[in-house]
Amino acid sequence: MLFRVRTYGQYCAMAKGLDVIGDRWTLLIVRELLLSGPSRYSQLQNGLPGIASNLLADRLRDLETAGVVARANGDVVLTERGRALEPVMRAIGRWGAPLLARATSADVFQSHWLALPLGELLTDHTPAKPPQTLELRTGDEPLTVVVGRGVVRIRPGRATEPDAVMTGPGQHILPVLAGRVPLAKAHGVRVTGDRGVLRRVVPRA
Amino acid sequence: MLFRVRTYGQYCAMAKGLDVIGDRWTLLIVRELLLSGPSRYSQLQNGLPGIASNLLADRLRDLETAGVVARANGDVVLTERGRALEPVMRAIGRWGAPLLARATSADVFQSHWLALPLGELLTDHTPAKPPQTLELRTGDEPLTVVVGRGVVRIRPGRATEPDAVMTGPGQHILPVLAGRVPLAKAHGVRVTGDRGVLRRVVPRA
């Protein structure tokens, strides 16, 4: 029952922010809540491989007193203040994206982590065409890309009747979807169905 | 002479980014370099009250191997990759700004920390008027606001012939410049010279 005193003690907005979100694992917990919505304790644990259970409990307490998360009948939910962290996470993600190139095979991969970058990366180049869906079978669970009316949305789970299905390890799927590696040269990546969906959403080189 | 092994081990851009900039003090070091430009070791130490000397040395080494900073004849300088962290810091600063309201008097204050928020906050409401300067005497050193042609720029040091001079503690000056507290109600804040400069740059309520 010790109180958090670890502060930079600076009258500076950045330092004050880091006093709250600067601890290890904290921002990744917020990431999980942003990607998965209201979550159970064990669900968070699954999305944060390697975190110690006591650390998760500590962080959730800290975030609760800081007003970043709240509890709703057993679920952990982001508050308004917590959702306001999305720009911070997007900025860090954009900055960290180049580091993925040096990722090792020891890195864990969960497909829902792709939701944020893909949402920024993919665009609808032919908004006039009827909506289409692309199912990604990668990582621990499938992911569905819905494109139409100029909007690209990412959803967890599989599509009911996907126009195309992409299969392969996340480390090779992402460069293809980023338009940096042509599909033919991506090892272990296979696409069935209408490849026009890919051309529709992948950023032009 | 231990090697960096502390990684989240996740194939996720955010996690990869936090592997580099997630350690304590790291982002504040980058803040100092962004605000003050190429700096000496001791200058960084002054801008980071409370940091241990060995920690600063460790972090600089880590940042150097990560390609965020470099050494130029004794000076520590941000690389291109380091300057790319500016959006991250601005996002954290914006998120942390509301926390300044609960700041304690024990917090240290250095005036150059105001440069980033003021640059975002202040605007030139009358771009047609000739340029003007506002000198802020607060914290450890004066700060100069230059406004003209629709642009607001913040510089360290005093102005040669300021149109107005604002004096007072940083904790009270900032709310005034943010337009949240009227000048008359800000204790310890005094303005000499042309107050029109204030009306020119302070955001309208």
Place this chain on the structure above:
DNA sequence: CCGCATCCGGGGCGATACTG
């Protein structure tokens, strides 16, 4: 002085075991 390196005490962190 400046730029660290070294040493040391305390606590944050990581892994595992345990409990209501």
Place this chain on the structure above:
DNA sequence: CAGTATCGCCCCGGATGCGG
């Protein structure tokens, strides 16, 4: 399932030392 308890280890903070 949702945490708590415990125990090393190593990170962090503070002080001091030391070569250039």
